[in-house]
Amino acid sequence: MSLRDDDAIGLALAAAADALALGEVPVGAVVLAPDGGVLATAHNEREAGHDPTAHAEVVALRRAGAALGSWQLAGCTLAVTLEPCTMCAGALVLARVARVVFGAWDPKAGAVGSLWDVVRDRRLNHRPEVAGGVREQECGALLEGFFAARRPPPLDLDTRRASRRGSVN
Numbered sequence: 559m560s561l562r563d564d565d566a567i568g569l570a571l572a573a574a575a576d577a578l579a580l581g582e583v584p585v586g587a588v589v590l591a592p593d594g595g596v597l598a599t600a601h602n603e604r605e606a607g608h609d610p611t612a613h614a615e616v617v618a619l620r621r622a623g624a625a626l627g628s629w630q631l632a633g634c635t636l637a638v639t640l641e642p643c644t645m646c647a648g649a650l651v652l653a654r655v656a657r658v659v660f661g662a663w664d665p666k667a668g669a670v671g672s673l674w675d676v677v678r679d680r681r682l683n684h685r686p687e688v689a690g691g692v693r694e695q696e697c698g699a700l701l702e703g704f705f706a707a708r709r710p711p712p713l714d715l716d717t718r719r720a721s722r723r724g725s726v727n
């Protein structure tokens with residue numbers, strides 16, 4: 559049975575909620591096999607592993623590869639609650655996924671249409687299909703809630719400027 563994009567993002571949202579409980583940035587991802595079955599789910603694990611590359615997408619791609627017994631995820635779909643960054647967009651191309659579905663846009667660091675469009679760069683020989691903005695409000699609200707709760711009380715202007723330059727990734 560094939561999951562609809564809405565349902566796939568729903569699974570990614572559940573994974574993101576698990577991340578929230580662990581104090582990780584709440585981004586979740588799921589990889590669906592070509593027949594629509596769930597191959598892997600993951601959330602951001604940067605804090606747990608002290609690993610700057612442990613974004614939800616990368617963790618999910620690694621688990622899906624292990625589940626399939628192949629690094630090539632041809633025909634698979636990755637759904638994630640936040641628009642992938644440059645690293646993850648690159649990993650999606652390397653994994654040869656067929657489709658990328660994401661929730662919230664990331665105007666500060668997004669590489670699937672916002673700042674860059676890595677996955678549809680015509681110079682690459684593999685270009686996944688993209689569906690963005692799926693359940694965008696729910697995905698964005700989870701992140702906004704996380705950062706609002708962590709935001710320190712206002713200090714001086716320079717500190718606020720510096721924190722504003724930070725990225726959600």
Ligand SMILES: [Zn+2]
Binds near residue numbers: 643644645646727
């Ligand atoms: Zn990323």
